[in-house]
Amino acid sequence: MAAPAIRFRVECADRHAHLFAVTLTIDAPAALQRVSLPVWIPGSYMVREFAKNLQQLQAAQGRRKLAARQIDKHSWQIDCAPGKPLVLRYRVCAYDNSVRTAWLDAHRGFFNGTSLCLRVEGQTDAPHALELPAPPSAAGDGARWSCATALRPSKVDRHGFGSYVAADYDELADSPVEMGTFWSASFEACGVPHRFVVAGAPASFDGDKLIADTRAICEAQMRFWHGDKVGKRGGPRPPHDRYVFMLNAVDDGYGGLEHRHSTALICTRRDLPQRGAMKQPEGYTTLMGLISHEYFHTWNVKRLRPAEFARYDYAEENYTQLLWLFEGFTSYYDDLLLRRAGRIDDAAYLRLVNKTINQVMQTPGRRVQSVAEASFDAWVKYYRQDEQTANGTVSYYTKGALVAMCFDLTLRSEGKGTLDDVMRLLWKKSGGGPVAEADFAEAIEAVGGRSFAREIADWVHSTAELPLSELLRAHGVVPLDDPAQRAQELGLRVTETGGSVQVKVVLRGGAAEQAGFSAHDEWLGIELPAAKGHPAQGWRIAKLDDLALYLGPQKKMTAIVARDRRLLRLPLVLPTGVTTWRLMAQDAARLAAWLSPS
Structure with missing residues (x-):
């Protein structure tokens, strides 16, 4: 099989400077070859301008250096000699530790193709190759990195570094790459091989439980779409023949991004399952829900998808009313x-x-x-x-x-x-x-x-x-x-840190809006009028729960807030009858009929 005519080589050029080095070889460029970097990544509907991270773009054919003329915010054009391979070299700053873009430091590397790989206009439907050379061991720890991606390997070593191939640019862009000293395990679900890699896991991490739960989720979803015979001899086959979960465990973070044969996830380390725990962290259920959500996208959005997404336009917003x-x-x-x-x-x-x-x-x-x-x-x-x-x-x-x-x-x-x-x-x-x-x-x-x-x-x-x-x-x-919590009762969203109540959101139609609160106010305290048996009083508040202590049965107060260094006195009346829902199971048989597979 001939090597693809579009070939990328991605190297960890400078891990302390967060720089990937990319070499793109185009065997048969157009006379006026245009290349572009996507402005968004499918699944995350926001123009993120990935080209802002691209640096030092250079073009050459053999020893002849060429000018790469920028024609808009994310596109370049090169005047080429016919019949000669075109080589582009550039660097990408990778300093976004999310699932959407790219990250590189001494401990971990991660990227989506939309952040690193230029589109070769006119040849996006051709096969693409991706070469990932192993970086040297990080200074100090001597740990050998490994590599994980859902791309099909062409020639790789036992750590996953080497050459991969994609059917076209879309598959390359839809196959993130994880590198580092991550935890890894493999399993089968309904006959489909799966791999789970976790970066940043602490020593308490229970990988066996994560795999057991993830396998159960995957099998439930495959049965949902294809029936109980899925994966069995003569039974239906799921649309994917491989799958990779890539989870980055951090101090504070949450999210996921779906791909055709993989997903990139992020969670807090405290939400990982813990070995020997009598009860798992509450956040572990949230993590399982995230795993379930992104895996369900294997069918619903990556394949079954809005008509407007039949072919992605990477240069601008792709609008749909069907999210x-x-x-x-x-x-x-x-x-x-x-x-x-x-x-x-x-x-x-x-x-x-x-x-x-x-x-x-x-x-x-x-x-x-x-x-x-x-x-x-x-x-x-x-x-x-x-x-x-x-x-x-x-x-x-x-x-x-x-x-x-x-x-x-x-x-x-x-x-x-x-x-x-x-x-x-x-x-x-x-x-x-x-x-x-x-x-x-x-x-x-x-x-x-x-x-x-x-x-x-x-x-x-x-x-x-x-x-x-x-x-x-x-x-x-x-x-x-149920009675609403104080912030909900007032129509506020706040943060309470260091003895300070910071107003983040004032909800439309709530008591706080009627009193004149504004986002970014700092709520300092309250003043109360004289009441039977009590003189007029003023109190400093450090959290909203303080109101119950100082108000007693009173409903009216004057809120003291700081806004743009001005002190304002806002007349505030506590509303009554503000409630939230609490669901209670009443008929177990009818509930079971809903929650059971159909």
């Missing part, structure tokens, strides 16, 4: 499949649903923007959050998950099928490819035996409240009202 279906429905199934995989019980699952409901109910933006509009605006709102985000938009993750639940519970109530059936029908009819909203409407009508146009209009394209209470009650779950 509620692909991110929101995935957010519904991530925790539901944890339950079906036996990783959590009914009570834990209801707590997760409860949390999602309260998150949406405490977002005033749900009355301003529909979940379809929020999907379209992800590029400028969800991924660019500020102090007014909660008042102007709603998360297509959380509300999208509740929309999915409403469709599922409605179908189950009417006895014609489930949302599981709808998702499998969408997969079958699309061939695991691009779909439009009309395809979803057609599939749910086929399963439910009637049109769901009204529900789609009300739940997806309007700001009407979802019928959560009645649907949950019909499936054995009763919503109860």
Whole structure:
């Protein structure tokens, strides 16, 4: 087999300066060869301008140096002699320790192709090669690095360094690379080989438990999509023949990014499973939910995807109104499949649903923007959050998950099928490819035996409240009202550190907004008028819970806040009757019918 005509060599040039060195060889360049670096990475809907990290681009054909003329913020053009290979050399500063871009230091290397690999315009559909030479051992520790990626190996050593091949640029861009002294383990799920690598794990880390739980999640999802015979002789095959989980454990962080044959994850070290623990950290359930979420994307968004994503345009925003279906429905199934995989019980699952409901109910933006509009605006709102985000938009993750639940519970109530059936029908009819909203409407009508146009209009394209209470009650779950926490009661989101209450968000329509609070205020204290048996008083507050101590039965106060170094006195009245939801299982049989596989 001939070597690909597009070849990348990525070296760890200077780990202390966080610099990768990239060499790109183009065997048959165009006379005016254009190259470009993506401005975004699929799955994270924000223009991130990766070219800002590219440095010292040089071009040559043999010994002849060529000018690489920059023509816009992320593209260059080189005037080439025909028939001679073109070699580009450049460096990339890798200083983003997230799942979206690239990172390099003395202990770890990571990159996505969208951050390091230039697109060779006119040849993006051709095979691409990636060479990853092993870096020398880091000074001081002498540890030998290893390498992990879902790309197909061409010739690699036992540590994973060497040559890999991608079918085209899209596959190269969709296959992140992890390097370092990570923990690694392999397992099979329904006959598919999987690998899990963890960077930064402490000595208490229980890798055996992580693998056992991850295998159960993977098998539950493959059975969800393809039935109980998946992976067995004569049974259906999943769309992926390999998979790599790459988890970076840090002091503080959370997130994931899906890829066709892998996922990049980040979590806090405290959330990892711990060897010998009687009870695992609460955050471990969150980590399992993240693993479940990103793995579900193997089907829902990486293959079954919005029609607008049939072919990515890496040069600009790719708009769709369907993120509620692909991110929101995935957010519904991530925790539901944890339950079906036996990783959590009914009570834990209801707590997760409860949390999602309260998150949406405490977002005033749900009355301003529909979940379809929020999907379209992800590029400028969800991924660019500020102090007014909660008042102007709603998360297509959380509300999208509740929309999915409403469709599922409605179908189950009417006895014609489930949302599981709808998702499998969408997969079958699309061939695991691009779909439009009309395809979803057609599939749910086929399963439910009637049109769901009204529900789609009300739940997806309007700001009407979802019928959560009645649907949950019909499936054995009763919503109860609990008193709201103080910040929720006042309509605030705050941070309390070092004896200071810092206002981060003032929610629309709340008591704090009516009093005149503003984001970035520092709430210093309160003044109370004279009351029966008590003189007028003033108190310094260090946290919102102090209010109960100083107010007693009083509802009126004057809040003292600092804003731009000015002291302001704001008349504040505590509201009454502000509640949050608490879900309680009432009918175990009906609840089990919902939470069991269908």
